[in-house]
Amino acid sequence: MTGGSPLRVMIVDDEPPARSRIRDLLSDCALKLPLEIAGEAATGRHALNVLPACDPEVVLLDIRMPEMDGLELAQHLLKLDRPPAVIFTTAYDVYALKAFEVHAVDYLLKPIRLGRLFDALSRAREVTPLRLDVLRALKPGPRTHLSINERGRILLIPVPEILYLKAELKYVTTRTVQREFLLEESLTNLEQEFLGDFVRIHRNCLVAKSAIRGFERVTGVDGESQWVVLLNGLQEKLIVSRRQQEIVREFGKHLK
């Protein structure tokens, strides 16, 4: 243990009895290991809201939670300036457990045993942080939110609210009706992750299928006419590249 400062632990679990049980166990651990409960949250979103104020060193994170599961929340946590160590908790999850063993990720089975919790917390300060690629491998499905670090806080962007994603230099611009965000991710990876919900209309642009209001033929600066995408809730028009023109025809069918 480093220094004498107590270990700051945060509990994230959607079930009140599960949190209460962990609180009991933590107070048992506290007899031998200086620690304090830095905060509690019932959902991933709530956890991200309170996290900067709680500033935990360790998060005990339930996997199966409504809206955003623990595996996705752990990915967003990595965007923090000082990401906390994560110990997953789960009652039963065949798929995740196998993957945890493979990648040597720390986890506790519910009901949690005092001894195992104590061991996990004792080494929490020494463990190497989780890697993004490992977390991605643990959760092969698409995320429900994208996230950015804005002045030390994690900002969540619900995927259904995204109108388009556009690659610009080393960033990807994410546009919702309200505003735009700069993501440090690759457009190709995003395309693969959200295949089915987004369609590529240009080498540098993915549009949400649900955001397409229609298509329009306009005359470009070079005098040649080209297709543009009209969006729901936004005046901006996006150019469809010549190579992607067939999507206009394909979508035309669905748009009556």
Place this chain on the structure above:
Amino acid sequence: MGSINQNANASALPNFRNLGILLRILVIVDGICLAAALFKTSEALPLMEELVDLSATVQPTLLASLLVLAAINNWLRRLAYRPAIALVVAIELALVTAVYFLGRSVFDNPGALERYWIFTLLITGVLIGYFDLRGRALSPALTEARLQALQARIRPHFLFNSINAVLSLIRKNPAQAEHALEDMADLFRVLMADNRELTLIPREVELCRQYLALEQLRLGERLQVTWDISEMPADALIPPLVLQPLLENAVYHGIEPTSVSGAIIIRISRDRNEIHIMLRNPYHPDDNHHAGNRMALSNIRERLALHFDVEASIKTEATENSYEVRIVIPYLTGDV
């Protein structure tokens, strides 16, 4: 308590009040008639004549038999297998003799009575043999279905989360923890029992309430339940654990995936000779844990078919924000 027609190994007569059994008898007897007619001729017109001739004696006998057997079904099934078979054969012979003498005034040349007796004995023999074989074929299937049901029903997720919830109560509220453990014991006693016997519907409802009480511990106000069972007949029978796995699905797919509260509605009512069960829960199209749901449903469908043949049905319907399961089973009471 009623039980399924087929016991582990013993032969038994089929339930002559079951629509599926009656249909099978009709199809087999008419099939044999067609075969007999085909044996004599294969040309269309004479074939029709043969069939009409045969039907004139066979159909009245057949229908009379079905009526008599359905009427004395309960009493017949209380007899031992051999005396019951002897009685059925005697009834058939008596009926065909009666039809023969009644018909003699209508038809010119009915032929010798012995021919009808032999024909009747053959058909009755074939049917008894068929139902015996079918019963034997189904009883291992039933054991198998029971085991599958067990595996499908104890969702490990539920077991461990519930134990966890009870553990959390032990220090702060020991009385509530005791109560929860008692509910759990009752639930698992039924889950692990030999569930081939039918059970009273109120018993199944009680079990469901115990299950929901355990889920309520974990989910609190997120789980809202409405029981609409004022018109549920208290004496109706149902295969055990038909409702509980459906509720488990409803909680798993309808309540757990969201942090706002959701309502599960259960309605049980009687409509003449049928029991209607309706269960509705919130639906989340993007929830991707559907494998367990299908497994539980196909399991229940299989067990309903084994118990009630074509007289039971289970249908599901998913709308934009709700998911509904509807079950219809025949209204059976304690003495069948």
